[in-house]
Amino acid sequence: MSATIETIEAMERPPVSMGSRLEGELLEVSMGPQHPSTHGVFRMNVALEGEIVRKLKPVFGYLHRNHEKIGENVSYLGSMPYTDRLDYFCSMTNNWAYALSVEKLAGIEVPERAEYLRVILAELTRLQNHASLLGFLLNDMGAWGTPLMYAFREREKILDLFESLSGSRMMCDYMRFGGCRVDASPEWLAHARKIVDRFPRFVEELGQLIVGNEVEIARTQNVGNVSPELAVSAGITGPMLRACGVNYDVRKVDGYGFYPRFKFRIPLGEHGDTYDRLMMRVLEMGESVGILKQAFEQIPAGPIINPKVKIRAFRPPVGEAYGRIEAPKGELGFYLISEGGPNPYRYRVRPPSFINLTILEDMCLGHTVADVMVILGSVDIVMGEVDR
Amino acid sequence: MEGLEQIKARTEAAVPGAIVEIVQNASPSQQHSLKIDNEHAHDVAKWLHDDPALRLDFCSNVTGVDWLDRTVKKTVKVKKVVDGEEKEVSETTEEKIPGYIEVVYHLYSMTHKHGPVIIRMRTADRAAGARLPSLTPIWRSAEFQEREIFDLYGVRFDGHPDLRRILMWDEFEDYPMRKDYREPDDYEYEPTPHDDVLERAKRYYTPRPQIDGAESIVAPLNS
Amino acid sequence: MSEGIDEDLRRELQQQGVWVSSMQELYNWGRKNSIWPLQFGLACCAIEMIATAASRYDIARFGGEVFRPSPRQADLMIVAGTVTKKMAPQIVRLYNQMADPKYVIAMGACAISGGPFKQGYNVLKGIDRYIPVDVYIPGCPPRPEALLHAFMELQRKIDEQKLSGANKAAHLDREQPSEFPVPAFGKHDLEPPANSNLFHPPAIERA
Numbered sequence: 148m149s150a151t152i153e154t155i156e157a158m159e160r161p162p163v164s165m166g167s168r169l170e171g172e173l174l175e176v177s178m179g180p181q182h183p184s185t186h187g188v189f190r191m192n193v194a195l196e197g198e199i200v201r202k203l204k205p206v207f208g209y210l211h212r213n214h215e216k217i218g219e220n221v222s223y224l225g226s227m228p229y230t231d232r233l234d235y236f237c238s239m240t241n242n243w244a245y246a247l248s249v250e251k252l253a254g255i256e257v258p259e260r261a262e263y264l265r266v267i268l269a270e271l272t273r274l275q276n277h278a279s280l281l282g283f284l285l286n287d288m289g290a291w292g293t294p295l296m297y298a299f300r301e302r303e304k305i306l307d308l309f310e311s312l313s314g315s316r317m318m319c320d321y322m323r324f325g326g327c328r329v330d331a332s333p334e335w336l337a338h339a340r341k342i343v344d345r346f347p348r349f350v351e352e353l354g355q356l357i358v359g360n361e362v363e364i365a366r367t368q369n370v371g372n373v374s375p376e377l378a379v380s381a382g383i384t385g386p387m388l389r390a391c392g393v394n395y396d397v398r399k400v401d402g403y404g405f406y407p408r409f410k411f412r413i414p415l416g417e418h419g420d421t422y423d424r425l426m427m428r429v430l431e432m433g434e435s436v437g438i439l440k441q442a443f444e445q446i447p448a449g450p451i452i453n454p455k456v457k458i459r460a461f462r463p464p465v466g467e468a469y470g471r472i473e474a475p476k477g478e479l480g481f482y483l484i485s486e487g488g489p490n491p492y493r494y495r496v497r498p499p500s501f502i503n504l505t506i507l508e509d510m511c512l513g514h515t516v517a518d519v520m521v522i523l524g525s526v527d528i529v530m531g532e533v534d535r
Numbered sequence: 536m537e538g539l540e541q542i543k544a545r546t547e548a549a550v551p552g553a554i555v556e557i558v559q560n561a562s563p564s565q566q567h568s569l570k571i572d573n574e575h576a577h578d579v580a581k582w583l584h585d586d587p588a589l590r591l592d593f594c595s596n597v598t599g600v601d602w603l604d605r606t607v608k609k610t611v612k613v614k615k616v617v618d619g620e621e622k623e624v625s626e627t628t629e630e631k632i633p634g635y636i637e638v639v640y641h642l643y644s645m646t647h648k649h650g651p652v653i654i655r656m657r658t659a660d661r662a663a664g665a666r667l668p669s670l671t672p673i674w675r676s677a678e679f680q681e682r683e684i685f686d687l688y689g690v691r692f693d694g695h696p697d698l699r700r701i702l703m704w705d706e707f708e709d710y711p712m713r714k715d716y717r718e719p720d721d722y723e724y725e726p727t728p729h730d731d732v733l734e735r736a737k738r739y740y741t742p743r744p745q746i747d748g749a750e751s752i753v754a755p756l757n758s
Numbered sequence: 759m760s761e762g763i764d765e766d767l768r769r770e771l772q773q774q775g776v777w778v779s780s781m782q783e784l785y786n787w788g789r790k791n792s793i794w795p796l797q798f799g800l801a802c803c804a805i806e807m808i809a810t811a812a813s814r815y816d817i818a819r820f821g822g823e824v825f826r827p828s829p830r831q832a833d834l835m836i837v838a839g840t841v842t843k844k845m846a847p848q849i850v851r852l853y854n855q856m857a858d859p860k861y862v863i864a865m866g867a868c869a870i871s872g873g874p875f876k877q878g879y880n881v882l883k884g885i886d887r888y889i890p891v892d893v894y895i896p897g898c899p900p901r902p903e904a905l906l907h908a909f910m911e912l913q914r915k916i917d918e919q920k921l922s923g924a925n926k927a928a929h930l931d932r933e934q935p936s937e938f939p940v941p942a943f944g945k946h947d948l949e950p951p952a953n954s955n956l957f958h959p960p961a962i963e964r965a
Contacts, residue, residue, distance in 0.1 A: 180845060180848055181798050181827075181829075181848065181852060182827070183797050183827035187799070187800070187801070187804070188800055188845055207701055207702055208700075208701065208702035208703060208704070208842075208844050208880075209800075209842060209844050209845040209848075210800060210801055210839070210840060210842060210845070211702040211703070211842055211844065211880045212840050212842065212875040212878055212880065212881055213711065213712075213875070213878045213879055213880055213881070214875075215712065216711065216712060216878070216879070217875065217877060217878070220877065228874070229874065232801075232802055232874070235801065235802035235805060236805065251562075251563070251564040251566075252562050252563070252564055253562070253563065254562070254563025254564070295808075295812070296812055296813045299808070299809060299812035299813070299814070300812070300813060300814070302809075303809070303812070303814050316806075316901070317802065317805065317806070317899060318802070318898065318899065377675070379592050379593055379645050380592065380674060380675045380676070381675040381676050381678075382593060382594055382595065382674065382675070382676020382677075383676075393645060395593075395645045395648070400648045463562065464561060464562050464563070465561050465562065466560045466561040466562025466563075466564065467560055467562060467564070467566065468562055468564035468566060469564075469566060469596065469641050469651060469653070471595070478595065480595060480596055480641075482596055482598050482639070482641070484600060485562065492600075493598070493600045493601075495596070495598045497595060497596040497641075501679060501680075502676050502679065502680070504679070505675060505676060505678055505679055506675075530800075530801065531801055531802060534702060702880075703844070703880065704843075704844050704943045705943075706943045706944065706945060707943070707945065707946070708945040708946065709879075709945075709946060711879045711880075716879070718877075718879050719879075719946050719947040719951070721883065721947070721951060
């Protein structure tokens, strides 16, 4: 962290007085882009009065890799590996969102087994994403890496599954327009089932670390409160929105894939503070395990890709489409405009982390600097998605 | 949720003077959109947000699209006098559509759980007239996304609380997502250049006709 | 592994219980087995770096356990992820702030040459345009084993550094620069687009 004096011109200095004889000035600090706790290259210009935050302006763009411009220059299929690198923790759900948008644009149907596989992989992604997030958040709070080791232990088990199925741990590039790339063998399904059956033990272990922990409660309760009206107006989605009490989950609202076939509940929070956001993720992991168990029971045999789709010379009709899914971080959407050519005319990603950061300043005002890191950790951002 | 025609009719009734057009979408996604005029955009958006039947309180996505100047060719059969005889001849007319930058808003409702209602606004032209009213006072989620459209396309939003560059550095002067943006010339060595990369390679390195194949082979390969 | 000590003599003395070494060996052995990386990740490769530091692919067995957040206390900067033009001045500043002896590993295709995002107006086509790089790891992202292999390559490289003579290590040579100029933000690009003392793209030679 370095103190810069000539930060933003727009930062006015409100009069500060602590008692009748003492006067103070605001200290402007730039937190980032290299900081031990900022989840990637993210910078915040903070104006502090002592330890209290008076003004906070986020600065983005340090990982802006012009993904949307590249999308205009490569074909539809060629953009699929780039979507892996958007939210690099959850490459399967990114692929699914993009495949869903193209399928909406071109009117392609997906066979049953492929939809079940997609649900299985998306929920596995959700499990490892929430586990990693909890590990990172506890790391930021000062637990110095131990919860992160536990979280990464579980994550490695799921990444092994991804690697044996798609060939790569992180950048899977697995979905195709009209289905999936590789079929899952019965051995893979059995192995995945075993891992999912053992996962609730990890959730319990994590629960013992978090739920009753005094330090945790003191640092996260009533920190970074968000009211439901502000959340809806600011376009917040995902576990952050549900922590404020708004019942909106794209899996239930849109009913994409075969989610209407599965029974699962949506956990809702009450206060919208950091503790609720944490608990959202813990509870969602439990629900995901339930969905996975049902999917393993119900998955049928059959083809995994629609044979009528031309994969290589793919030219969708003229028009546009907006497709969205419930990614682990929020609502991930892709907006595609096609002029009939092999490349999209406009390729736009609706990034959940970017929009969830709109109210970062509102959440942090009046709290201390230490709380800023905890609040930022609970928003769950990934810079590949924020900057694209 | 009601159909687009009904929404259009009710909007034009509720906001006097508003001009709302339906833009058809030819793809199987059936996501047609409403084009609203810039003057009444703020009032139309506020009505869409507040109307109890629609209650579109969640602005999911704000996108900028760059349309360059296009010429649309139309072929029409016309009666003409040719060599003293009246014949039917097909004539092609060209219509020039000037370019503009379009901003598309995808709206959903969290209260009623329906959507999307898609609205579009177009600027007057791509140069100095690229100004649009900002819808941030109505949907706060548009704040960062409109800043991004300003940064990458150059559209100024009137009424935005904090319009500055968001993804590129402040001293940057171009608008990179526009279709006519040229990247800075930064050629590096490519082992097998072809097509336009070959053109750039020729400016930096002396050509190798036997390997690049773009020029005639001067000497046999194994001499 | 150093010059000057006869291996047979060394073995014979060891059998008598006398261990002989040279300053260079000891110096390099201490440095290579306690490299402290800088806790600095840019993008996706950073996650593989964290996975390498986690318990499965433990980087602690090689001595690199302590990731320091402050550049003043770190020896090694693993540039993991895409380097954008907006971030490049900060990376060069971080490199300048590190104390000698310092090393750089360019991890992943993006840090080597811009990677899959090479056609980009904001992507710096390789971090070796501004700072010297010691080890390059290809991959997108490279597996944690690849990062460990690179770590061992770096250790081998440190082991071969000489303390004196014509080609002594860079940090002991007064002529070699240890800080590099920081690029500035220009109107269309960074200025300068590359450091011409460091960056020498391969030139094609006509036979």
